[in-house]
Amino acid sequence: MVRTQIQLDEATYKKIKRLAYEQNKSIAQVIREKLSEEFGRTNEKKKLSLADFPIIGKYRSGKKDISERHDDYLAEDFK
Numbered sequence: 001m002v003r004t005q006i007q008l009d010e011a012t013y014k015k016i017k018r019l020a021y022e023q024n025k026s027i028a029q030v031i032r033e034k035l036s037e038e039f040g041r042t043n044e045k046k047k048l049s050l051a052d053f054p055i056i057g058k059y060r061s062g063k064k065d066i067s068e069r070h071d072d073y074l075a076e077d078f079k
Contacts, residue, residue: 006031 008016020030050056066073 016027016030020027023030061073063069063073
């Protein structure tokens with residue numbers, strides 16, 4: 001990792017500081033992540049959480065065997 005120094009306008013600094021506080025991260029970590037999003041991922045892998053998949057658990061099928069017969073139900077939908 002290379003150490004560098006940057007200057008930010010007040011509004012940008014406040015946004016980054018608030019985001020760091022909300023995510024319980026350092027300001028440097030938030031800046032690194034935002035730069036990685038903009039310029040592409042480095043060799044660091046993002047840790048996924050349920051928040052990354054907001055659809056999980058949102059809907060109910062009413063079927064109690066969906067985990068066992070998911071392929072059958074999917075095939076039925078494509079008929």
